[in-house]
Amino acid sequence: MVDLWEGLTQAFWLIVSLDAELAEIALRSLRITFTALALACLIALPLAALLAVRRFRLRRTVIAIMNALMGLPPVVVGLVVYVLLSRSGPFGALGLLFTPTAMIIAQMIVIVPLVASIAQQSLRELWHEYHDLLISMNVSQGQKMRTLLWDARRALLTAALAGFGRGIGEVGAIMIVGGNIDNVTRVLTTAIALETGKGEFALALALGFVLIALAISVNLAIHWISQTEREGRW
Amino acid sequence: MSALFPLSVRGATTRRRGKVLVGPVDLDLDTEGITVVVGPNGAGKTSLMRLLHGTARLHAGTINWACDVKTARNAQAFVFQRPVMLRRSVWENLAYPLVIRGVPRREAKARALDWAKRVGLAGMFDRPAPVLSGGEQQKLAIARALISEPELIFLDEPCASLEGRATREIEEILMAARDAGTRLLLSTHDMGQVRRLADRVLFLLAGRVHEDASASEFFAGPNTREAKAFVKGDIVE
Ligand SMILES: Nc1ncnc2c1ncn2[C@@H]1O[C@H](COP(=O)(O)OP(=O)(O)O)[C@@H](O)[C@H]1O
Ligand SMILES: [Mg+2]
Numbered sequence: 001m002v003d004l005w006e007g008l009t010q011a012f013w014l015i016v017s018l019d020a021e022l023a024e025i026a027l028r029s030l031r032i033t034f035t036a037l038a039l040a041c042l043i044a045l046p047l048a049a050l051l052a053v054r055r056f057r058l059r060r061t062v063i064a065i066m067n068a069l070m071g072l073p074p075v076v077v078g079l080v081v082y083v084l085l086s087r088s089g090p091f092g093a094l095g096l097l098f099t100p101t102a103m104i105i106a107q108m109i110v111i112v113p114l115v116a117s118i119a120q121q122s123l124r125e126l127w128h129e130y131h132d133l134l135i136s137m138n139v140s141q142g143q144k145m146r147t148l149l150w151d152a153r154r155a156l157l158t159a160a161l162a163g164f165g166r167g168i169g170e171v172g173a174i175m176i177v178g179g180n181i182d183n184v185t186r187v188l189t190t191a192i193a194l195e196t197g198k199g200e201f202a203l204a205l206a207l208g209f210v211l212i213a214l215a216i217s218v219n220l221a222i223h224w225i226s227q228t229e230r231e232g233r234w
Numbered sequence: 235m236s237a238l239f240p241l242s243v244r245g246a247t248t249r250r251r252g253k254v255l256v257g258p259v260d261l262d263l264d265t266e267g268i269t270v271v272v273g274p275n276g277a278g279k280t281s282l283m284r285l286l287h288g289t290a291r292l293h294a295g296t297i298n299w300a301c302d303v304k305t306a307r308n309a310q311a312f313v314f315q316r317p318v319m320l321r322r323s324v325w326e327n328l329a330y331p332l333v334i335r336g337v338p339r340r341e342a343k344a345r346a347l348d349w350a351k352r353v354g355l356a357g358m359f360d361r362p363a364p365v366l367s368g369g370e371q372q373k374l375a376i377a378r379a380l381i382s383e384p385e386l387i388f389l390d391e392p393c394a395s396l397e398g399r400a401t402r403e404i405e406e407i408l409m410a411a412r413d414a415g416t417r418l419l420l421s422t423h424d425m426g427q428v429r430r431l432a433d434r435v436l437f438l439l440a441g442r443v444h445e446d447a448s449a450s451e452f453f454a455g456p457n458t459r460e461a462k463a464f465v466k467g468d469i470v471e
Contacts, residue, residue, distance in 0.1 A: 126321070133318040135289055138307050143334050151321040 010202030036107035078176030245295030273438035311379035369400025
C-alpha cells in the first residue's frame with residue numbers, strides 16, 4: 001500500500017515535470033503507432049472500398065479472413081515477423097530486427113484487419129444508400145471508391161482511431177520484434193512491462209497514466225465523432 | 235437533333251425469381267415533352283423505367299435507343315422515388331455529376347449555384363443535403379439530374395410523399411425543363427398529375443402497357459375498362 005502511494009506521487013511528479021525519459025518513451029510510442037497506422041490505412045481503406053463496391057468470387061472469403069485476422073494474437077504476429085526478419089529469415093539481410101521499423105511492420109499487420117473490417121462495414125452501408133444513384137450515373141469503379149471513402153470519412157476516422165487504440169496498447173508483437181532496447185525500441189507498453197518486473201513502480205505507473213490518458217482521449221474522440229455524425233453535422 | 239430517340243422496345247421482359255415483373259412490353263417512343271407512366275401500385279412502373287434506363291436486367295426482348303447503350307445512359311438521368319442524397323453539402327450534390335465528368339470544380343460550383351437558384355435552394359447552398367426536407371431533397375435530386383443536361387430524365391413518382399406546395403413547385407420545375415427541350419418520362423399514380431403534366435400517357439397494369447395514347451386521347455376516352463375505372467378514380471388491381 002505504501003509502495004503504491006509512493007509510486008503514485010512519484011508518477012505524478014514525473015508527469016508534471018515532463019520527465020525526459022518518460023517524454024522520450026511516450027513520443028517514440030506515438031511515432032511508431034502513428035506511422036504503423038498511416039501505412040495500415042493506406043492498405044485497409046482502399047481494400048475496404050473495393051470490398052464494398054465490387055462483387056468478385058472470393059469477396060466473402062476475403063471478408064471472412066479479414067474478420068478472423070482481427071482476432072489474431074499480436075504475440076503470434078510478432079513471432080512471424082521475427083522469423084521473417086531474423087538473420088536466417090527471408091528478409092534477414094535488411095537488418096531490421098530490433099529496430100523501430102520492425103515494430104512498425106508488426107503493428108501495421110495487427111492494425112490492418114481491424115481498420116479494414118470496421119471500414120468495410122460502414123462503406124457497405126453507404127454503398128447501399130448510394131448504389132442506385134452511382135450506377136445510374138455510370139460512375140467508374142475508381143470514382144465509386146473515392147466517393148464512398150470521402151463521404152464516409154467520419155466513420156473511417158473512427159475506424160482509424162480504433163486501430164490507433166489497438167496499436168498503442170499492444171505489447172506482445174513489438175516486444176518480440178523490437179526487443180525493448182533502451183533509447184531505441186522502448187515504448188510505453190514494453191517499458192511498463194520492464195519497470196514493473198524490476199519493481200520500479202513510479203515510472204511504470206507514470207507510463208501507465210500516459211497510456212490511459214491516450215486511450216481515453218481516443219475513445220472520447222470516437223464518441224464525439226459518431227455523435228456529430230448521427231446528428232448529421234458533417 | 236436527338237441522339238437517343240426514337241426508342242424502340244420489343245417484347246422487353248424483366249423477372250424476379252421467375253416471376254415476371256414487367257413485360258412483354260412493345261413500345262415506340264419519340265414523343266417530345268412529358269410521357270407519363272401511370273398505373274396502380276405494383277403495376278410495374280418503377281421496374282419498367284429501370285429497365286428502359288438499363289439498371290434492371292432485361293431477360294427477354296430488345297430495347298433499342300438510337301445510339302449505343304453507354305451513350306444512351308450518359309444522355310439520361312434518373313430521379314428515384316426516395317431521393318438519394320450524397321452526404322455532402324447541397325452544392326456538392328448538385329456539382330457531383332459534373333465533377334465525375336471532369337468539369338473543373340470552380341465551374342461546377344458556378345453551375346451548381348445557377349441551378350440552386352432555379353429550384354429555390356440557393357439559400358441552403360452550403361447546408362448538408364441529408365438534413366433538407368423531403369420536398370427540398372426531391373428538388374435537389376431533380377436539379378442534380380438536370381445539371382448534366384440530359385436529353386431524357388426519368389422521374390419515379392417524384393411527388394409521391396409530398397404535400398401540395400412542394401408538388402406544385404416540382405411540377406413547375408418539370409414544366410420549365412420540358413420547355414427547355416428536355417424529355418421526361420415520369421411515373422405517378424396521381425390522376426391529377428397526369429392531367430396537369432402529360433403529353434402522352436402509358437397506362438400500365440400488371441406489368442403490361444395496357445394503353446398507350448396522347449393525353450387528349452386518353453382523357454377523351456380510355457379504351458379499356460380498367461383504364462376507364464382508373465381515370466374515374468376507382469380502385470384498379
Ligand atoms: N426487388 C423485388 N423483388 C421482388 N419483387 C419485386 C421487387 N421489386 C418489385 N417487385 C414486384 O414487382 C411488381 C412491380 O413493382 P414496381 O415496378 O415497383 O411497381 P410500381 O412502381 O408500379 O409500384 C410488384 O408486384 C412488386 O411487388
Ligand atoms: Mg414504384
